[in-house]
Amino acid sequence: MTELTLRLPCSEADVRKLRVGDRVTLEGTLFGIRDATLIHMFDRGRTTRFDLRDHAVLHTAPGAKKVPPSAEHPAGYAPLCIGTTTSARMERFTRPLMERHGVRLIIGKGGLGPETSKAFRDLGGAYLAVIGGTAALETTWIERIEDVDLDDLNPESLWKFRVRGFGPLLVGMDSHGASLYADVQGRAADRRAAALKSIGVRG
C-alpha cells in the first residue's frame, strides 16, 4: 500500500502506477458530475466549456447556496454540503467520459462494474473511493466552487471545485484489472451457501 498526493491534472503514467489499496489525496481541481449531467452530455448532445482532460470527476450533486459572485465564491455559489453519491448508476458513462473527454479518475462510492474495469485497463484510469455518507467531512476538503456549467440541471450541474487535501481516498479499482468491490462480491458469493445453511435453509 502506498500513500501519495496527486495534483490535478495528472498524467496517464501517474494513474497507471496506482494499485488497489493505495491511498491518494488530491490537490487542485475536481469536477462534479451526476446522472442528469451525464445523460445530457452523452444522450442529448450537450457540450461543456470545461476541459476535463487528465482530470478527476466526482459523483456528486452538492448542496450549494446562491450568493453574489466574489473572490471567495467566483461562481456565485457557496458550498453548503458536498458529498458523494452511489456510482453504480453511472457505469455506462465511464468509457465515453474517458474516450471523449480524457477523464483519468472517477471518484465515487460503492464502486463500478466490469465495463469500467475494462475502460480503465484500455485507457488508463482508476476509481477512488470516498466514504459515502461522510459529506460533512468531505465539505471541509472543498476550498471553493470555482465555476459551474450546465447549471440549468442544478443541482446536477457540472461543477468545478477547488480542493485542498481531498482525501485520503482508497484506490478501489485500478488500471490493471483489480477491483476491491469485485473481490468482496466474489467472497460474499462464496460465503452465501454457508450463511444460508447456518440459518436452516435447505440447499
Place this chain on the structure above:
Amino acid sequence: MIVDLAAVEETAKLLYIRALKILPPDIKEGFKRLDAAETDPTGKSILKTMIENIGVAEKTNNLLCQDTGIPIYNVTIGRRVQVDGHALKEAIIKGCERATREHPLRSSIVHPITRVNAHTSSGERIPVINIDFSAEDETLTIEMIPKGSGSENGSFLKMAIPAEGVDAIKTFVVDKVIEAGGRVCPPTIVGVGVGGTADLCMHLAKIAATRALGSRCADAEGAKLEQELSRAVNSLGIGPQGLGGNATAFAVHVETAATHITMNPVAVNIQCHSARRATATFTPKGVELGF
C-alpha cells in the same frame, strides 16, 4: 387537545433540518458496537471516518450527508386530539418546502418523467405523509425521515409462494444484501417485510428499515428471523462501503402482517448508515423534540 397548525408547519421544517444534522443516539451506539467488533483494517478505518463525520456535522452544524433524501413524515394521532387532517397535511408540506428554501437545502425531488426539479423538496404525493392512530391520550407525534436514495434504490419485492416456505424469505434477504453490496452505503439496517399485500409488504420493509436499533419485531417468529438474518448477513464479509469487513449491517429488522393462503411475499428496503430520523411530540404541554 387542539393542534396548533402554525406549530406543525414550523416543526415540520425544524424536523427536516434536525434529522439531516444529528444522528439518533441508537445509531451512534450502533457505530460503537460495530467498531469494537470490526477486525478488517479497511472496514475499521472506514467506520472511524464515519464516526468522525458525525462529530464534524455537529461541530460545523452541517448535514451528515449531502443527500437530503425523499422526505417522509409519519404522523400518529392519539385519542382526544382535534385536528383538521387536510390542513395538517398542508402544514407539513409547507414546513418541508420552507426548510428547503430557508436553510437552504438541496432539493432532491424531481418529476418522475420530465425529471424537472422544482427546488421545493416537494411534488406530487411528496413529501410522503403516512397517518396512523394510537391509543395515547392527547398526543400527536410526527416522525421525519429523510430517506437517502442510495439505500432506497436497494428495494426489492418477491411474491414468493407458500410451497417455497420461510426458506424463500431467508434466501431472498441474503441474496439482495449481496446484490446491493456497497451501493447502499453499508453498514445498513436491512428492513424486511413479510406478509400482507405487495404494497403493504414493501411498506413493512420501510417501517423495519427505519425502526430504532435495539427494537424488536412484535411478532415472535419475526423476531427470531431478525436474529438469524442479522447473523447471516454479517457473515458475508461485505463490510463498510462494500470494501470488506464484518460490519455489513447494524441489524436486520423484520415487520410482519397476515397474508393470503396463496401468498408468501417478502420485501427488502435498506437504510444506509446515515440512518436519520427526528421526532416531535405534541401534547397539551407543548412540543418536545426527540428521535
